[in-house]
Amino acid sequence: MSSNQTEDRSISPDVEQQETGSRTVHSDSPIVSNARPARLEYEEDYNERSSSSSSSSDNTPVPTPRFMQDEGSWKRWKWVPYSVRRFGKAVVNWGRGPQTPKVFQIAPLFPAVQHAPLWLMDRFLPKKKQRAGLYAFYVSLWVVIFAIVMWRGQASSEIPIWGRPSTISCSTVYWSRNNDCGLDGMNCRPFNGTGFAFRCPANCASVQVLNPRAVGAQEVVYKPLVIGGPPDAANDQNSVYRGDSFLCGSAIHAGVVSNQNGGCGVVELVGTQQNYVSSSRNGIDSIGFDSYFPKSFTFQQDIQCTAKDVRWPLLAITVVFTAFLSLFTASPGVFYFSTFIALFWEVGMASDPPSYSTVPALFSDILGKFLPAMFCAWVFYDKVGVRRTLDGLTAQVEKTVLWLGGCWVGALSNYTFDFIPIQRLTGHDLEQQPGAKAALAVIVIVLFVILVSQVWFFQQEGRLVRFLKLYALFVVGVVVCLVLPNLSLRIHHYVIALLFLPATGIQTRPSLLYQGILIGLFINGIARWGFDPVLQTSSALQGDAQLGSLLPTLLAPAINITGNIASITFSWEAPPSPQYDAISVLVNDVERFRGFFGDEGFSNEFVWTRDNSTTSSSSSNNNSNNSSSVSSGIDEYFRFAFMDGTDVYDYTKAGVWDADFNWVGPEPGSSKVRRRGVVTVEDDVPVPSSLHRRFS
Incomplete structure (x- = not known):
């Protein structure tokens, strides 16, 4: 042997x-x-x-x-049980795919029907020059029609005395955010006797306050900021709104403009009003306020004004354009880039435009976003998998319904996904928005099922290992972003598309739908918001949310009633840190007192007087020139906050000096009177002073 x-x-x-x-x-x-x-x-x-x-x-x-043959390859893993090693090797072998990988390709249902548009092109336009000429004419026709409709949509009838309406945004307000209006609202005057003709875009009812906004003793969140309405619930006439209400939201509530089509009207300032009545009208639930406010507005009735938002006609034109292009185009590049460009401009200029004052300003904004977006579009097509999904696809109807239809669903996410109770994908919003956690759980489950199915498709094509390596890199990148100090990860629309698009690079019917939706989300995110940073500082994410700062500790107020004169004197403990050098006091959400601790003669107290004989209230401090004429027998709301220079910190919750001269102290914790975080994310836009016109 x-x-x-x-x-x-x-x-x-x-x-x-x-x-x-x-x-x-x-x-x-x-x-x-x-x-x-x-x-x-x-x-x-x-x-x-x-x-x-x-x-x-x-x-x-x-x-x-x-x-024993495998013993050498597992020397480093001898501590792992053999059954586990065997299972791991089986998983690795499965992940490599079958010996003969299967390349998925969609076989058209009813091929005679789906191939008919391509047969017509081959029959009547067999040459490339003919097709190129038709394509150039078709695109030019869409551009011309789009421009004409857009131009005509800017036209509005001129209103006698008031002139042509001025375009305002959904978040335009009379009363500026924070303490920008200054002491007694001096920076937001005039309070009475002026107005202007305005024009609102469509879909302003969706603009909501994302962080709690103090209105008297209430804290409003996830609602349109519309305070007031018709004094008589049975009569829609003479609606009166508080000065810090959204103008367009209030106009929708009053029935002056339409949420679907926008419109125009005339707004007038009517000075100090009280007892703002809450009501539900035209899809908006207004907020009630039982005290007074120095600046209020109403809308003129029976104004003959014609102005219509043209987003729906432009949407119909672009949908028809892209649908015919999809049916009669076999080239994946021509179809993809033409669709991307058409949807980008339609969303940016019509369906979900950013806030703008003039059309040229809007065009400039969209053009600045368009060029980098086109580079991303090329990366998606050539490197991420769009070409692989669309190449060789002759199922024209299925491509139009699944890919193009999904793309429109994603591009119109401000309408199609508006029912999901998640406004921003941040921990703060998930905690405070009702239904957000349940909605996120459902979304995660759906995404998990989709990813599992996509994993199987990639395994059958023998590309799963490369797919998993890429996503392992994504996971590492996300983890690095999460652990960076002083920065927070923000998942925007376009980030969702960037993360999930590689998982759609396969020619199956589900992938057509998923890829279309993700491309649409990217278009909407960039055209509407731009390339917002993925990593943001805490202050940038915080917006107008609570700072968590120290709140003033109030001492028991002294109430003095002499005849028709009643006064309440507030005092507070000295701040424990020299960081706080001033205190701000709000009465009915208007700053009435600002005192600096180091000023000569500062008495460390604030006196508020209510004169029932003249039905007015005023401060007896350095701003005693202010007086608010109101009816007796109403509550007044007081909030206090420390300041650092001109920067104000968190305000306390409202304390109430009621109609019977009793003091109800504020509950523990802070409240917010500042309002910046809305669905449109821009800051509130104050009414330009150039628009004010006297009418009395």
Whole structure:
């Protein structure tokens, strides 16, 4: 017997025992089992080879068992149980895909119908020059029609006395955010006797306050900021709104303009009003306020004004344009880039435009976003997988319904996904917005099911390993972003598209739909918001949310009533840190007192007087020139906050000096009177002073 055979026997003692029979093992030996041992994987091969070797003088070496053959490759993993190693190897082998990978390609349903547009093109326009000429004419026709409709949509009828309406945004207000209006609202005058003709875009009812906004003793969030309405619930006339209400939201509530089509009207300032009545009208629930406010407005009735938002006609034109292009175009590049460009401009100029004052300003804004967006579009097409999904696809109807339809769904996410109760994907919003956590859980489950199905498709094509390597890199990048100090990860529309688009690079019907939706989300995100940073500072994400700063500690106020004059004197404990050098006091959400601790003559108290004989209230401090004429027998709301220079910190919750001159102290915790975080995310836009016109 050769040396090779001897070596084989030495590493396989069971084989040696079978051939020589030289070993005797007692029945009570621990290595003997009463039952016949399970057959080893190599047993059949060995028996066959053994029988053949006994009948001949062949010197074929005895095979090494499979588990021993794998021993060398698993030397580093000996601590892992063999069953686990075996399972892991099976998973790796499965991930590599079948020996003959399957390339998925969509076979059209009813091919005669779906191929008909391509047959017509081959029949009547067989040459490339003819098709190029038709394509240039078709695109030019869409551009001209789009421009004409857009231009005509800017036209509005001129209103006698008031002139042509001025375009305002959905978040335009009379009363500026923070304390920009200054002490007693001096920076937001005039309070009365002026107005202007305005024009609102469509869909302003969706503009909501994202962070709690204090209105008296209430804190309003996830609602349009519309305070007031018709004084008589049975009569829609003479609606009066508080000065810090959204103008366009209030106009929708009053029935002056339409939420679907926008419109125009005339707004007038009517000075100090009180008892703003809450009501539900035209899809907006207004907020009530039972005290007074120095600046209010109303809308003129029976104004003849014609102005219409043209987003819906422009949407119809672009949908028809892209649908015909999809049906009659076989080239993936022509279809993809034409669709991307058309949807980008339609969303940016019509369906979901950013806030703008003039059309040229809007065009400039969209053009600045368009060029970098086109670079991303090329990356998606050539490097991420769009070309692979669309290349060779002749199912024209299915492409139009699934890919193009999905793209429109994503591009119009301000309408199609508006029902999802998640405004911003941040921990703060998920905690405070009702239904946000449940909605996120459903979304995660749906995404998990989709990803599992996509993993199977990639495995069948033999591309799963590369796919998983890419997403492992994504996971590492996300983890790095999460651990960076002083920065927070923000998942925007376009980031969602960037993360999930690689998982759609396969030609299946589900992938057509998923890819279309993601491209649409990217278009909407960039055209509407731009390339917002993925990593943002805490202050940038915070917006107008609470700072968590120290709140003033109020001492028991002194109330003095002498005849028709009643006064309440507030004092507070000194701040524990020199960081706080002033205090601000709001009465009915208007700053009435601002005192600096280091000023000469500062008395560390604030006195508010209510004169029932003249039905007015005023401060007896350095701003005593202010007076607000109101009816007696109403509540007044007080809030206090420390300041650092001109920067104000968190205000306390409202304390109430009620109509019976009783003081109800504020509840623990802070409230917010500042309002910046709305669905449109821009700051509130104050009414330009150039628009004010006196009418009395």
